[in-house]
């Protein structure tokens with residue numbers, strides 16, 4: 001066995017299958033495209049579904065890839081087993097209806113054991129097969145594998161519900177009893193059992209059945225091969241590492257973490273080693289996930305990311321790391337993976353910024369969480385219990401990212417335990433919610449045999465031709481049947497050539513009509529999609545009889561197309577303008593080009609400011625005013641990349657690509673239709689900027705006629721405002737509004753003054769009313785004032801005038817009531833203080849209050865009781 005670096009191992013796998021006629025597929029984005037059933041790409045085959053379910057037929061049926069994968073269901077295994085990561089690379093070879101078991105098995109064996117390739121000792125390799133799969137068993141035996149190295153196992157059947165399924169074979173590497181975690185005679189000690197000795201390195205799936213919705217398994221017309229080998233595992237064997245983590249894929253990250261920690265070292269003790277491994281694993285996972293456009297948030301992918309970052313931070317805490325640190329590992333990850341994934345270092349700044357922000361934010365949450373935890377603990381203690389509830393532990397876990405063990409530890413420090421079963425119940429509920437949110441696991445549609453079998457050549461001629469009367473009708477599909485002719489109704493048509501654009505790259509399909517040679521309309525085209533073999537498939541409504549092999553005139557709706565192409569070119573300009581203004585890390589995250597508007601999604605952590613939007617708009621419009629000719633260049637992918645063309649990472653491009661060039665401003669790979677000159681766009685206007693979820697912003701914009709209409713509407717609104725304000729010109733509106741505002745303010749001030757005067761006037765009337773109650777002079781009234789402040793003003797006047805011994809005022813304020821009592825020296829000396837008096841009468845207004853001897857006030861909820869309060873006061877004075 002040769003010593004090799006991980007980069008060499010990856011390359012050797014790809015080279016081996018290349019030598020067997022396979023095309024290398026680049027690693028697709030971790031974020032699934034057009035597949036709502038998957039949160040993350042979790043295997044090589046997950047990115048190739050469209051080939052396996054027959055939606056698209058690959059140029060070469062033999063494919064090989066090293067595919068980035070994330071499996072969050074292995075998260076608890078990370079650091080505890082030798083072989084699991086959340087992020088790993090899956091090496092795989094694939095046959096789409098081409099070779100089957102014989103070649104797949106022979107090549108796997110050759111790659112693993114040939115001295116020219118990996119050169120493993122055959123004695124160390126063990127195989128499992130499905131018990132009924134005699135073919136696979138025989139083929140393995142033919143490679144020279146001894147019978148005692150092949151195990152039959154019922155589990156070796158790959159089936160994920162409706163769709164392709166079949167038996168599989170797994171390959172194990174024997175790491176020797178000295179590396180085992182179970183005893184030699186343990187019942188789990190066999191290839192495929194729960195043990196550390198027999199390491200599963202490769203799974204080869206023989207996809208030969210179609211699992212039907214009614215539960216039957218029928219032979220698939222096209223038998224497929226799909227395999228998966230974990231790069232980290234194979235490298236651990238080649239580099240003779242005890243676990244995946246002691247390989248060149250992880251050690252530099254672990255070393256960097258040691259440096260940051262300064263307290264702890266790897267291999268000091270087992271608990272710390274787990275922390276080091278979790279950090280190394282999560283650093284890779286979050287770096288790659290963010291590199292592919294995911295952003296931490298509270299739901300879906302973003303939530304996974306958030307949890308990974310939090311787990312890493314908490315594990316950093318175990319190593320004595322108190323500051324944000326995970327982001328510092330991004331360049332280390334980038335360097336390790338540079339040869340195959342240069343995009344990490346290219347986006348390093350952005351990825352670091354996202355991680356750092358999240359780490360810092362978590363530091364805040366963490367202290368909130370600790371506070372909550374301490375409160376919960378205090379409460380449990382106070383109640384005399386010794387158990388922290390499962391709900392509390394779960395809330396800490398779910399909201400603050402506290403791992404269960406951390407809560408248990410903290411509780412133990414206070415002599416408490418945690419209700420484990422209660423926690424598990426909450427966890428289960430959460431999982432159920434997640435399952436329901438994810439919906440059905442199955443998206444592989446059934447192979448559409450009819451469409452797949454159609455191999456007719458069909459050419460798209462619509463880049464500069466809008467109508468052609470030379471189109472021969474080659475296929476008519478009606479009700480899922482191929483027919484020779486059709487009188488009416490819905491149908492799908494393929495012609496030898498067509499000017500109709502099929503929906504692609506966010507650009508909607510053309511609409512239009514089909515005429516016969518006499519100029520009569522025979523069908524209306526409502527939609528156009530790509531058939532599995534690439535032809536443009538016209539979804540039509542047939543109006544008059546049509547027949548195979550006849551000549552027809554295909555006419556697209558030119559106005560529709562013109563609008564679409566203006567919006568498409570404007571989208572390219574917008575894409576570049578965004579990068580210019582927001583920075584080169586801004587990724588496109590989705591795009592829609594309609595005739596009436598365009599919509600563009602892109603990654604950005606922050607809202608785009610109004611100022612930036614104005615800047616973006618200006619840049620796009622400047623390119624329009626420059627009247628730049630739009631060039632399209634047909635070339636190969638390599639040259640296009642050399643030219644610096646922007647390509648979406650995850651889009652699969654053929655060998656021949658089309659590059660759309662707008663002078664030096666924009667260069668993008670694109671198959672869409674564009675204007676000949678930017679001047680045709682006329683005008684560009686952003687109509688909205690919003691968020692579509694975590695880290696993704698959406699801009700909608702309009703061009704030409706729609707942009708003009710947009711401005712017209714704005715002007716109409718201004719005109720109506722102008723009329724209402726009665727100003728001569730629109731430009732006078734701001735002045736007028738300012739003036740009106742000033743007037744309004746002045747009027748309000750005046751009103752306030754008048755109200756104060758009114759209160760004073762009424763007050764003077766009140767103060768003149770003095771009653772003799774027993775031996776006391778009393779001034780008492782219910783006043784129309786609105787608040788306590790005004791009541792106090794009256795009390796001030798009363799004090800200055802000195803006309804009576806006691807003042808009692810009431811006021812109604814909506815549903816509330818206020819009371820005020822004041823007393824002079826004579827009353828106070830006799831023990832009649834404002835404070836005692838108000839305490840006695842306040843209950844009448846359902847309130848309470850108090851104050852000093854001289855002045856006391858109360859608020860209550862029962863204004864109807866004011867009169868009674870006054871009566872009660874009189875009674876009290878009489879008795880005093």
Ligand code: ATP
Nearest residue numbers: 071074083084085088200201202203228229230233
């Ligand atoms: P295991 O039982 O060890 O978890 P699996 O049966 O889940 O493996 P498959 O789904 O068959 O694995 O995936 C194919 C290959 O991908 C495995 O043979 C292994 O080499 C690799 N692999 C799977 N899961 C992981 C993981 N979490 N980390 C690293 N490699 C993995």
Ligand code: MG
Nearest residue numbers: 071073074084
């Ligand atoms: Mg697994």
